[in-house]
Amino acid sequence: MLYNRIIKQGTINEPEGKPDPQFALPATVNWMRALRILAEDEGIDFTAAISYYRQEGKRNMDARVENTVLEQLFLGLHHLSALDQFRGGTTAADYARVGVLAWYYGIANAASAMTAAQSGSFQEDHAGTARLWDEQIASRSLAMAPFSWRVSSLVGKTYKTEIDALRNASSGKLQTQPITKDDAQGAAAGYLSGSAKWYAWKTEEDLRRNRAFRDLGVDNFRSKPARALRDQWLDRKPVGFVHQAARYRGKANYREALFLAYGPGTETLLSGYIDDMHAVLKAFLVMAGAFASRKLGKNLWLEFVADVDAKKAFTTSASNIWT
Incomplete structure (x- = not known):
């Protein structure tokens, strides 16, 4: 029920x-x-x-x-x-x-x-x-x-290349329990890919509400000016481990009771x-x-x-x- x-x-x-x-x-x-x-x-x-x-020294x-x-x-x-x-x-x-x-x-x-x-x-x-x-x-x-x-950027061609390098040709999948290091590399790469995709979507949603996007007079990113503006926003948005951890906690804390x-x-x-x-x-x-x-x-x-x-x-x- x-x-x-x-x-x-x-x-x-x-x-x-x-x-x-x-x-x-x-x-x-x-x-x-x-x-x-x-x-x-x-x-x-x-x-x-x-x-x-070892190369890090005491800081005043x-x-x-x-x-x-x-x-x-x-x-x-x-x-x-x-x-x-x-x-x-x-x-x-x-x-x-x-x-x-x-x-x-x-x-x-x-x-x-x-x-x-x-x-x-x-x-x-x-x-x-x-x-x-x-x-x-x-x-x-x-x-x-x-x-x-x-990943250093949320532009698709950039982050996908960087994730492929981290994946290191692993066939491991996020939906399959990892056992070996190779499995784990694939699963971790899969989670980073999903996080990058989610943060890219969130950035696009934020951009849609921004005046710079509204001034273009469009409602999607199919036009060249809209794509250029979107990629400008995405390019300055890296995603690291703590970004992933914050997203991970959000699922448990806010969204899904089941x-x-x-x-x-x-x-x-x-x-x-x-x-x-x-x-x-x-x-x-x-x-x-x-x-x-x-x-x-x-x-x-x-x-x-x-x-x-x-x-x-x-x-x-x-x-x-x-x-």
Whole structure:
């Protein structure tokens, strides 16, 4: 009954019906598994991450900037601890939706710590955080794979070429659970392609409401001036990992009640999902912490880790992640 009503009859905000969760769920689960496989293949731990950032030196920061870096890392660690506790649950669907939220906010906090450490910059909204992290970190080769995966533009011929290079001839599909690194490359490339397509559509919708487009006196992008204006907008819109994470969280938080929570096959599909989210967030936090430690300097970093482990009210140990 609920499926027919929501999917086929629609709701106030989507009168034509919500997307079918039976299609969305495998892609959601498989992207997270792909990220975990790729992160584990990269061997992301604190020692490896410190080595990756060996050329990054201590940066002179105002105390409030230092405090922002430490605060955001602490928030991210708290979200990781929540996911760690969810792993002990018996029914994955009980935790899947709030697990996505914990995962995303942990990613956003860690990303904010990195941008604050890099340039003293901080954004409080989702789009701003994604844009700033891509600009300050990913586009400057300061993110470890697979978190470095990005497209530099939303112009179709540009992003499709870049995604093909990341796919590296993999035949892996997003609708099929990845097992090998090759599978994971294909699945991750598929999710990035879908994200680029979605952000391109969103950019076009924003452009349609812009005066520059209205002044052309057209209602589509078939004319040469309209295409040129569209491509100008698309060309300055990259999409990186935090953009993908924000879109990922939006599905769980806003749109689809049945997604992650309805149907007899859901629990089977969610097998291992919480573990995968935990592993991916842990890898991202390890990376962010290593970067921050280089920018903050050894003394402040060791003081921070020791203080967290002495005073934290949650279970996950800072020293287990960041030493």
